[in-house]
Amino acid sequence: MKDKEKNYFTALYDVVRMVHSSLDVSTVLQEIVMAMVETMGVKAASIRLLDSRKRTLVMGASHGLSKGYIRKGPVLIKESGLDQKALRGELIYIKNAQTSPDFQYGSGAKAEGIKSVVVAPLMSGKTAIGVLRIYSDRIREFNAQEIQFLEAVASLSALALENARFHQALKTNFDLLVAHKYRLDDN
Numbered sequence: 001m002k003d004k005e006k007n008y009f010t011a012l013y014d015v016v017r018m019v020h021s022s023l024d025v026s027t028v029l030q031e032i033v034m035a036m037v038e039t040m041g042v043k044a045a046s047i048r049l050l051d052s053r054k055r056t057l058v059m060g061a062s063h064g065l066s067k068g069y070i071r072k073g074p075v076l077i078k079e080s081g082l083d084q085k086a087l088r089g090e091l092i093y094i095k096n097a098q099t100s101p102d103f104q105y106g107s108g109a110k111a112e113g114i115k116s117v118v119v120a121p122l123m124s125g126k127t128a129i130g131v132l133r134i135y136s137d138r139i140r141e142f143n144a145q146e147i148q149f150l151e152a153v154a155s156l157s158a159l160a161l162e163n164a165r166f167h168q169a170l171k172t173n174f175d176l177l178v179a180h181k182y183r184l185d186d187n
Contacts, residue, residue, distance in 0.1 A: 008149045011039035015153055019160040028160045029061035036134055036153060037063050040146060043114065043137040047122070047157055048075060049130035050087065057083060057131060064135070069112040072105050080104040082119055087128040091151060092119040095139060116140040118147070120154035124162050132157055 018031045029047050036045035044064030048057035057075040077083050081102035082092045094100045094117045097109035103117065116136040121128045132154040142150075 007039060008145060011035055012149065012152055012156075015156050019156050019163070025161060026061065029157065030063070032132075032153060032157055032160075033061045033063040036132070036150075039149070040134055042134045042140075044135040046133045046135075047130060048083075048133070049122075049161070050077075050128065060130060066112060069108055072108040075104060082117075083131060086119045086121045086131045089121050089123060089126075089128060091121070091147065093117075093142065094119075097135075113137045116142075118142055118150060120150050122154055122158040122161065124158050129158060129161060 015032055015035055018028055018035075033045040033047060036042070042064075044062065046062035046065060047060040049060045050056075051058055055077055057077065057080075059070060062070055075083060077087065082094060082100075083104075085092050085102075092102075094103055095115075097103040097114050097117045098106050100106065103109060109115075109117075112135075114135045115138050118134050120132045122130040122132060132150065134150060
């Protein structure tokens with residue numbers, strides 16, 4: 001087995017362990033983006049989540065991006081061709097984000113030193129709930145193994161989000177049930 005293959009396998013195993021070790025979504029997502037940067041040798045990674053009105057993508061976690069870039073403005077789905085495609089379930093590759101009409105903040109990408117970008121959808125069943133992005137500081141082609149790793153991590157990220165949501169809903173229902181029981185006992 002080549003070293004690179006072993007790194008992807010080990011990194012994927014580490015991501016699986018992270019997803020199963022915590023129900024704190026922000027911690028898990030932060031660990032995932034850090035692992036993406038380290039494993040894929042890219043400038044940065046981010047996970048953006050679809051807001052409840054399905055109009056914007058809000059930052060869930062990022063690693064390697066400046067605060068200025070993160071605060072550049074909202075990612076509006078209607079103005080971001082790449083996110084429209086990704087939210088339909090497509091993996092999107094942009095060779096140069098600085099010049100691509102599909103990239104909403106080309107000037108921000110230039111200031112940040114971002115060139116190639118790959119966006120993978122976070123799917124819960126057939127519904128997109130967000131995107132995982134990786135950012136390269138040079139024009140870069142990604143091989144099939146890298147894309148497969150990215151897609152696997154995107155799937156695990158969506159699973160982590162769904163697990164945390166289900167856990168929160170279960171906890172809320174339990175708390176309501178306990179509160180109701182105490183009210184009945186008091187009467």
